[in-house]
Amino acid sequence: MTLSGAHRALVPALIGEVRRNEPMARHTTYRVGGPAALHVTCDTVSDLSSAVHILNAEEIPWVVLGKGSNILVADQGYEGAVIVLGREFKEQETSDDLIRAGAATILAGVVNDAFTHGFSGYEFLVGIPGTVGGALAMNAGAREGWIGDVVESVTLYVPGEGLVAVRGEDIEWGYRDSGLSARGIIVESTLRALTGDKDAIRATMEESFRRRKETQPVGQPCAGSVFVNPDGVSAGRLIESAGLKGTRVGGAVVSARHANFIVNEGGAKASDVFDLIRFVQDRVNDLNGIELRTEIKFLGSFE
Ligand SMILES: Cc1cc2nc3c(=O)[nH]c(=O)nc-3n(C[C@H](O)[C@H](O)[C@H](O)COP(=O)(O)OP(=O)(O)OC[C@H]3O[C@@H](n4cnc5c(N)ncnc54)[C@H](O)[C@@H]3O)c2cc1C
Numbered sequence: 001m002t003l004s005g006a007h008r009a010l011v012p013a014l015i016g017e018v019r020r021n022e023p024m025a026r027h028t029t030y031r032v033g034g035p036a037a038l039h040v041t042c043d044t045v046s047d048l049s050s051a052v053h054i055l056n057a058e059e060i061p062w063v064v065l066g067k068g069s070n071i072l073v074a075d076q077g078y079e080g081a082v083i084v085l086g087r088e089f090k091e092q093e094t095s096d097d098l099i100r101a102g103a104a105t106i107l108a109g110v111v112n113d114a115f116t117h118g119f120s121g122y123e124f125l126v127g128i129p130g131t132v133g134g135a136l137a138m139n140a141g142a143r144e145g146w147i148g149d150v151v152e153s154v155t156l157y158v159p160g161e162g163l164v165a166v167r168g169e170d171i172e173w174g175y176r177d178s179g180l181s182a183r184g185i186i187v188e189s190t191l192r193a194l195t196g197d198k199d200a201i202r203a204t205m206e207e208s209f210r211r212r213k214e215t216q217p218v219g220q221p222c223a224g225s226v227f228v229n230p231d232g233v234s235a236g237r238l239i240e241s242a243g244l245k246g247t248r249v250g251g252a253v254v255s256a257r258h259a260n261f262i263v264n265e266g267g268a269k270a271s272d273v274f275d276l277i278r279f280v281q282d283r284v285n286d287l288n289g290i291e292l293r294t295e296i297k298f299l300g301s302f303e
Contacts, residue, residue: 003037006058006081013050016041016086024073024082024299027065029129031221032270033073034300038081044088045157048185052159055081063299064185066104066134070223074300075270082299085133089187098152099191103133107140110191115205120196121150123204127212129224133186139178142208148173150192156184163187176228176295217255221264226277227292235292236260242283249276274302 003020010018022039025031038060042048055062061080065071089104094113101110107130114122124142128135135147136154151168158164164184172179180186212218227235239245239259247254251268254276255261262276281292 003060003079006054006060007038009054009058010038010040010051013054014040014042014047016043016047021077022082024068024077027082027084028068028071028073028223029221030068030072030223030264030268030270030273032075032264032268032273034075034077034270036073036078036080036082040081040083041086042083042089043086045163045187048083048085048157048187049162051081051083052157052185056159064133064181066131066137067106067129069130070134070138070295071297071299072223072270072273074274074298074302076300078300083185085131085185085187089133094193097193099193100188101132101191102188103131103136103186105132106130107132107135111205114193115201117193118195118198118201119193120201121145121192121194123201124208126205126208132189136178136186136189137181138176139173140176146173147191148178152190152192154180154186154190155188156180157187158184215258217257217261217263220255221268222255222261223296225260225295226262226280227260228295230290230292233290234260238284238288238290238292239280242280242287244280244283247276247279249273249279252276254280270300271302274298 007020019039021035023035024033040051042051062083064083085104089102091102092105093100111122111125124145128140139146139148154166156164229235236259244254245256245259250272251265252262252272253265255263262273284292
């Protein structure tokens with residue numbers, strides 16, 4: 001079937017909105033990227049099940065995104081469907097010992113709630129943009145800790161199987177990876193809430209936030225750290241010592257504040273960001289023999 005045929009099938013089947021040719025620059029923190037052929041908001045599990053069923057039947061590729069804070073979408077866009085989770089997945093509930101958060105909940109809201117209740121384990125998630133689903137997919141965090149540390153369980157929607165609960169201890173939490181995206185669509189999670197010393201939690205959170213503001217290009221369009229740190233070395237330090245801070249391709253620049261950030265200084269194209277990533281990788285490889293791997297994800301065609 002064609003994309004317009006899939007559009008015709010999706011619209012009456014879902015509560016959520018289905019758009020054609022939706023500019024992804026509106027949905028990514030890089031503020032770049034061409035149109036997604038289909039942009040499908042799933043408001044309920046039933047929406048999700050119908051959308052995946054229709055798209056799979058029509059052999060249309062699809063991907064689930066949160067707030068697009070770790071993704072670079074190609075200028076030509078994506079010839080498939082971007083699925084985002086809506087209403088039912090934005091619910092959050094906090095009890096004495098657990099936080100239940102839908103995958104579309106904004107991570108900052110959960111961190112704030114944890115702070116208000118004096119729960120520890122969330123201190124290092126301060127200032128990380130995006131959704132709980134994106135954070136779980138990426139095992140978001142900092143040097144001192146990551147979200148996987150507080151996960152009790154995750155509920156996935158697995159096409160053909162339905163809702164599947166996975167215990168936190170059965171997830172392979174790694175550096176900026178959990179393997180969850182490969183297993184299904186994250187729809188909900190239950191997070192541990194261990195009561196800690198509120199003053200100590202506040203002090204650690206404030207320190208994390210202060211350090212972030214001091215060392216990162218806060219407020220400039222970007223997707224956070226571009227590269228994962230190779231074993232025992234900081235990617236930012238390698239890039240800085242290669243003299244690459246301030247290097248520019250079109251509107252994309254290696255941040256003068258943090259060398260592992262490539263920012264959109266205005267009018268950047270996705271190809272500018274991509275070319276600059278390649279340039280940095282080549283230079284660091286030439287100088288140090290180290291291949292920098294990207295942390296950010298790519299959607300669409302770049303070669
Ligand atoms: C200024 C800035 C600072 C940042 N600092 C940090 C930091 O300190 N630490 C850190 O870890 N990250 C950081 N990031 C990166 C980013 O915020 C995180 O990776 C975040 O968790 C991504 O969430 P998202 O909702 O935006 O996901 P998206 O970018 O939309 O998606 C990221 C990946 O997750 C997958 N995904 C999203 N939702 C689901 C779902 N429901 N089910 C299955 N897969 C899903 C997507 O397919 C994609 O592969 C930063 C980004 C910015 C812009």
